[in-house]
Amino acid sequence: MASTSNIDLASSVARDLPYLRRYARALTGSQTSGDRYAVAVLETVLADSAMVTGASDPKVGLFAVFHGVWSSSGAPVAEADSTLGAAAQAHLAALTPNSREALLLHTLEGFTLPQVAEIMGTDEDEATHLVDRAIAEMANTVRGRVMIIEDEAIIAMDLTAIVEGMGHDVTGIARTRAEAVALAKRDEPDMILADIQLADNSSGIDAVNDILAAIDDIPVIFITAFPERLLTGERPEPAFLINKPYTEEQVRSAVSQAMFFSSTETLNA
Known part of the structure; x- marks a missing residue:
């Protein structure tokens, strides 16, 4: 029989998964690619649930697991579902590393700057710098x-x-x-x-x-x-x-x- 803690974790992940998928799609430029990352995150959480339960908040933990998977893969934008993702390849090289991730986490997903720092494994000052940098760089892209x-x-x-x-x-x-x-x-x-x-x-x-x-x-x-x-x-x-x-x-x-x-x-x- 499933324990109460496992049931609570499953409910939390189920509640937050649509937003993780939204974030992954926005980050990769592809629903297909984004969903692959979401599946990899779920597999990682199933193998070690403490990666989520040990965070300050389960949603923060889930997104932190994503960033571990994302970073280990080299953070690529590839296999776009359509030509909507094609221009991203050229633009990515001009962006400060991690700035786009920080911007999406803070402004689109609504995480506080301390939470962004926890998700990305950095400190709050760096998270703030990355968000500010991204706003300036992305706004001038197109x-x-x-x-x-x-x-x-x-x-x-x-x-x-x-x-x-x-x-x-x-x-x-x-x-x-x-x-x-x-x-x-x-x-x-x-x-x-x-x-x-x-x-x-x-x-x-x-x-x-x-x-x-x-x-x-x-x-x-x-x-x-x-x-x-x-x-x-x-x-x-x-x-x-x-x-x-x-x-x-x-x-x-x-x-x-x-x-x-x-x-x-x-x-x-």
Whole structure:
């Protein structure tokens, strides 16, 4: 019979696994490659559960195990599911080692800087330095044209200000599925930033699928109060997913990462 501690560990890992998979996909640029790392992490935890239970928090421990596996493999970005990951190879060489990992952990996954340090096996000062470095380096990597699908005017204005403040152009704002499809056809974007629930009860997911059926390889960032609806384990899943309420740091990080992995020819790398 399974012990209570084993049951608790299994429940904790099951709860945190969708977020580990999200992080792995964003880091590698490939759902397939990211999931391979997630499987390797689970195998490692099964062999030695103390690697998770001995951490300050089980989620921190799970991500720390990932970083052990990731670092030992040489932290490659390879075997992209599509051309969205292709440009990353060229850009990676210009980034400070470990800075992108620190940025994602802190801004996208919401770990505190002390937790980032614990996950990455460094100190808080170094974790802070890596995050700051990544923000500067990633923001300057590419520029592009961003389409926003959002039915709440205040949020749409806020997202526009953040995106334009990063040096990107906003092609327009769509409030419904139909408006989104029409806008994309009229003014093709390099990236889409999309809410899930839209003004007329239409779906931002459906809008994005309609657009991607006509225009290949546009990176997409979903913003939602219900991330579990997209992190189901079914394919395809978004590599970039921001929880509501979001912070400016989260949006900036996700946009920089999505642009980083984009191979759209109109981007100025």
